[in-house]
Amino acid sequence: MSVDDGAPVRLPSFRGRRNLREEITETLRGAVISGEMKPGVVYSAPSLAEQFGVSPTPVREALLELANQGLVEVVRNKGFRVTALSPEELDEITELRALIEPPTIRRITENGVSAKAIKQLRPLAAGIEKAAERRDFIAHVTIDLQFHLALLELAGNARLLETVRSLRTSSRIYGLRLLPAGEALFNSSHEHAELLDLIEAGDADGAEALMRRHISHVRGIWSEGSLSDESS
Structure with missing residues (x-):
């Protein structure tokens, strides 16, 4: 199992943006679908939040929404693993x-x-x-x-x-x-x-x-x- 080591994903900054959680969810969804966030890798909300320039809370909420959609899965005490499709x-x-x-x-x-x-x-x-x-x-x-x-x-x-x-x-x-x-x-x-x-x-x-x-x-x-x- 790979774990995110803090290497940046190509994510935009959301400092000062409205509808923050929706925008983060949309962007992370695009990152998963496009393969920018790699299958099998575990990403932490704080690490992604740092790249977005926001607090971890809206990022964690966005990742939980993606987990409900089956795009990622929760890895206890580590973060969220991107699911792969055969x-x-x-x-x-x-x-x-x-x-x-x-x-x-x-x-x-x-x-x-x-x-x-x-x-x-x-x-x-x-x-x-x-x-x-x-x-x-x-x-x-x-x-x-x-x-x-x-x-x-x-x-x-x-x-x-x-x-x-x-x-x-x-x-x-x-x-x-x-x-x-x-x-x-x-x-x-x-x-x-x-x-x-x-x-x-x-x-x-x-x-x-x-x-x-x-x-x-x-x-x-x-x-x-x-x-x-x-x-x-």
Whole structure:
């Protein structure tokens, strides 16, 4: 079992920020999903709090929330261990997402989306690309989650939305940090803007096909070789 030795995770400072616990929870969730916080490693709330520039209390509360979601587990008197997912578990998550999200995107496109809704989603799509350009993986994962949930919310099905939220937050993109600087991450990130273009044009076939291809990246370039690389 690895224990956090105080080596910094790439975390932002939250000094003077509002909604502190929510922001810390969101950031730590992104750090786990992106692999910035490594599977099997035990992290202490005081150590993470020092990097955030805040007291340990909101960090501990955030970690307990992530423990309830299964992203970390409590290690008595030591901290919180990041849980790992096997390739089989990632396959199961990807399969379920592929069954739900592409046909939902088709239905949303067929029903039509207002220009106002598309306009509100554009900054999130742009934010994903900007995060990819600067290789800010925590921001990339966090904004990506916001984008897809906001888009799927247009289907008007609260249970579907919570199911997808659970699947996406349970997933891991272990290979994200291993991608070389270049086109692979950026091209995938640009698919969000392309998806909005297809939805705006009313191209249900194209939107569904792009969503299916986009999901395949979770078990493609972003996660291949992940567990062996992380444990080496």
